[in-house]
Amino acid sequence: MEFEDRCLKVQEPKFDCLLFGKPPLAFLQKCRRQLLSCFCSFLLLPSSSASSRNAKGSDLFVPADLDDTLYPLSSGISSHVKKNIEDYMVEKLGIDESKIENLGNLLYKNYGTTMAGLRAIGYSFDYDEYHAFVHGRLPYDNIKPDPVLKHILKNLRIRKLIFTNGDMVHAVRALQRLGLEDCFEGIICFETLNPPCPPQGDEEPVIFDIAGHFARSGTADELPKTPVLCKPNVDAMEEALRIANVNPHKAIFFDDSVRNVQAGKEIGLHTVLVGKSQRVKGADHALESIHNIREALPELWEEAEKAEDVLYAERVAIETSVTA
Ligand SMILES: [Mg+2]
Numbered sequence: 001m002e003f004e005d006r007c008l009k010v011q012e013p014k015f016d017c018l019l020f021g022k023p024p025l026a027f028l029q030k031c032r033r034q035l036l037s038c039f040c041s042f043l044l045l046p047s048s049s050a051s052s053r054n055a056k057g058s059d060l061f062v063p064a065d066l067d068d069t070l071y072p073l074s075s076g077i078s079s080h081v082k083k084n085i086e087d088y089m090v091e092k093l094g095i096d097e098s099k100i101e102n103l104g105n106l107l108y109k110n111y112g113t114t115m116a117g118l119r120a121i122g123y124s125f126d127y128d129e130y131h132a133f134v135h136g137r138l139p140y141d142n143i144k145p146d147p148v149l150k151h152i153l154k155n156l157r158i159r160k161l162i163f164t165n166g167d168m169v170h171a172v173r174a175l176q177r178l179g180l181e182d183c184f185e186g187i188i189c190f191e192t193l194n195p196p197c198p199p200q201g202d203e204e205p206v207i208f209d210i211a212g213h214f215a216r217s218g219t220a221d222e223l224p225k226t227p228v229l230c231k232p233n234v235d236a237m238e239e240a241l242r243i244a245n246v247n248p249h250k251a252i253f254f255d256d257s258v259r260n261v262q263a264g265k266e267i268g269l270h271t272v273l274v275g276k277s278q279r280v281k282g283a284d285h286a287l288e289s290i291h292n293i294r295e296a297l298p299e300l301w302e303e304a305e306k307a308e309d310v311l312y313a314e315r316v317a318i319e320t321s322v323t324a
Pocket residue numbers: 021065066067068069255256257
């Protein structure tokens with residue numbers, strides 16, 4: 001290898017991005033209409049500043065999940081989400097209460113999210129209404145400000161993104177509660193990947209009997225496809241990274257879901273399972289808490305510092321040549 005090539009290789013940061021799971025409410029509401037009319041883009045936060053970029057500006061990436069990743073499961077938010085989804089299925093879709101638990105489990109297991117499953121088996125509903133029902137009533141006060149995580153993220157001078165299956169307003173509210181709204185360059189959320197649900201016609205929808213299907217065949221073969229794009233669908237994840245201009249081979253993906261982490265690994269991401277102390281297949285690291293990020297991944301800070309050193313050396317060289 002030639003000397004110059006070796007130098008370039010040494011200077012080239014290993015990771016481009018940290019991918020996490022949410023953004024500021026007022027800002028999101030202001031941008032909502034604009035965002036909804038522009039699905040080919042992801043939400044850029046007003047805080048995307050030099051502090052969230054490394055010296056090369058676009059090399060290292062950290063995409064990360066939000067719920068139960070940036071705040072702990074003990075907040076109880078996820079159990080409220082589950083309850084609200086079940087209430088939506090009964091109150092808005094008219095599903096028999098006795099079938100909810102089994103149906104919800106089957107949909108979540110086979111489609112990644114209950115919502116994606118509901119659309120697959122034939123239900124049609126307004127996505128904004130669904131999200132308002134499921135997330136709009138959450139006890140956001142349970143999510144506490146996290147100045148320790150803020151300090152960690154602010155000192156991690158590489159590009160950081162939220163990558164959540166949740167909707168934009170939820171992502172913003174949760175980030176605001178955490179006090180992390182200025183720590184991320186942008187948000188990849190439900191609206192980034194999914195256009196509005198087409199309006200339902202006058203005809204009664206035909207609902208696929210997924211419980212009956214499994215009772216008869218016991219396999220997931222020949223299940224109807226969902227029109228909803230979300231993690232852990234690898235096509236959805238690749239599309240999200242393409243929209244955000246993230247090279248998966250230079251990004252570290254943080255998520256509390258084993259399925260999402262394994263899908264991330266499949267598309268080439270370096271992966272970190274959050275909330276578990278034991279690594280699983282597909283996870284390069286396991287962190288009991290996101291607060292352990294620096295101890296587990298010291299190379300992230302080393303890479304960022306190395307890139308800053310290169311930038312500093314370049315600036316000095318330019319200034320020296322200008323003043324000489
Ligand atoms: Mg999560």
